[in-house]
Amino acid sequence: xxxxxxxxxxxxxxxxxxxxxxxxxxxxxxxxxxxxxxxxxxxxxxxxxxxxxxxxxxxxxxxxxxxxxxxxxxxxxxxxxxxxxxxxxxxxxxxxxxxxxxxxxxxxxxxxxxxxxxxxxxxxxxxxxxxxxxxxxxxxxxxxxxxxxxxxxxxxxxxxxxxxxxxxxxxxxxxxxxxxxxxxxx
Amino acid sequence: xxxxxxxxxxxxxxxxxxxxxxxxxxxxxxxxxxxxxxxxxxxxxxxxxxxxxxxxxxxxxxxxxxxxxxxxxxxxxxxxxxxxxxxxxxxxxxxxxxxxxxxxxxxxxxxxxxxxxxxxxxxxxxxxxxxxxxxxxxxxxxxxxxxxxxxxxxxxxxxxxxxxxxxxxxxxxxxxxxxxxxxxxxxxxxxxxxxxxxxxxxxxxxxxxxxxxxxxxxxxxxxxxxxxxxxxxxxxxxxxxxxxxxxxxxxxxxxxxxxxxxxxxxxxxxxxxxxxxxxxxxxxxxxxxxxxxxxxxxxx
Numbered sequence: 001x002x003x004x005x006x007x008x009x010x011x012x013x014x015x016x017x018x019x020x021x022x023x024x025x026x027x028x029x030x031x032x033x034x035x036x037x038x039x040x041x042x043x044x045x046x047x048x049x050x051x052x053x054x055x056x057x058x059x060x061x062x063x064x065x066x067x068x069x070x071x072x073x074x075x076x077x078x079x080x081x082x083x084x085x086x087x088x089x090x091x092x093x094x095x096x097x098x099x100x101x102x103x104x105x106x107x108x109x110x111x112x113x114x115x116x117x118x119x120x121x122x123x124x125x126x127x128x129x130x131x132x133x134x135x136x137x138x139x140x141x142x143x144x145x146x147x148x149x150x151x152x153x154x155x156x157x158x159x160x161x162x163x164x165x166x167x168x169x170x171x172x173x174x175x176x177x178x179x180x181x182x183x184x185x186x
Numbered sequence: 187x188x189x190x191x192x193x194x195x196x197x198x199x200x201x202x203x204x205x206x207x208x209x210x211x212x213x214x215x216x217x218x219x220x221x222x223x224x225x226x227x228x229x230x231x232x233x234x235x236x237x238x239x240x241x242x243x244x245x246x247x248x249x250x251x252x253x254x255x256x257x258x259x260x261x262x263x264x265x266x267x268x269x270x271x272x273x274x275x276x277x278x279x280x281x282x283x284x285x286x287x288x289x290x291x292x293x294x295x296x297x298x299x300x301x302x303x304x305x306x307x308x309x310x311x312x313x314x315x316x317x318x319x320x321x322x323x324x325x326x327x328x329x330x331x332x333x334x335x336x337x338x339x340x341x342x343x344x345x346x347x348x349x350x351x352x353x354x355x356x357x358x359x360x361x362x363x364x365x366x367x368x369x370x371x372x373x374x375x376x377x378x379x380x381x382x383x384x385x386x387x388x389x390x391x392x393x394x395x396x397x398x399x400x401x402x403x404x405x406x407x408x409x410x411x412x413x414x415x416x417x418x419x420x421x422x423x424x425x426x427x428x429x430x431x432x433x434x435x436x437x438x439x440x441x442x443x444x445x446x447x448x449x450x451x452x453x454x455x456x457x458x459x460x461x462x463x464x465x466x467x468x469x470x471x472x473x474x475x476x477x478x479x480x481x482x483x484x485x486x
Binding site: 040041044075078081111115116119122127128147153158159173176183 | 390
């Protein structure tokens, strides 16, 4: 059993920031476990979602921002939909991931690389370019054999374009990203 | 609101690529049902899951740009999209932008502010609510009698209910009803809203193999000949990755995974070019060829 010393590690500012950014009242969670019961990802989580909520109440910033679970939540909305206290748990998971990202943590490097490749593709083309983002993911991670077995299945179907379907004015979308970075959101 | 069934259509990025057949069959089915689709001019990516995992203002701005472009179209009653991921992004942005403080932050990122004047619906919802199941039945050209289907909605088409506001969030029935209306037979499928593994196929294939594997197992266990979906990502995980799933889980599924618009289109007499049945990785040919024989047996 993990014993947490609350006098030494309880970060009240962290709790307040998560509550503000997610718009959720963290103290409402009474640990019924409904979120974990319905979560399809518990089998790959290092901390099940009800424990994430409990650790959050205890202000355990470092444990949470370095855990794998926050990167593996797919936002399937099962927890949010079933929470008896109407906590948007998926929003809390998203918020923790935002914070981890801002602090340079990337416990699931593959997942982060996929997200980055996807958004780079959108910033450049205005739309997600499937072939391009796969190549970018492979370059970032060095996983050269990613889905190579799928190529003979999908290429003859003519569904995977070798060129991006750009919007007419990609600069308009690039500007959204640029302004976002300029605002330096914290 | 217009009385015409005229919509601002948001195809979504995958409609240009891996779910081409969903886009073409959607357009053909809508036309057959008297729904007029006007593509949102120069629509861009909604941000999908990657954007909201980075920041909600960025995500809402990427979705919001498309809401703002759709608002410029005349005489449309709603924005509709076939893809649940696009749907959830567009709807979540629209709901969050109702808060003036959040709207101001999002609008600062955009060239043109979002006014939030149009409802956002899935194509499935528009067919059910605006056309109606009863109006589909008389248009059937070929009944899909004897086709047993596991209707799979995916995780976010109906959840969370406060945002998605359509059908039941634990046991949705819209696709079941449409498939029944064209003569097919939906089987019990208790994993209707379970997640397929989402976009982790590339980064963490093990997750998709486990979660989509469960879906295929359950569909087979309940006697389905095929699965029917409304989501490009669910379809891709179940169809394109079916061999990966089979080798990881030591199973031997050979389960066609249709888009509901392909089956609806087949029943409405729409041609192969629009339906794109040959674009599915698990070929449905043998199954569809056997349908007529089944229908005859049932009639006899």
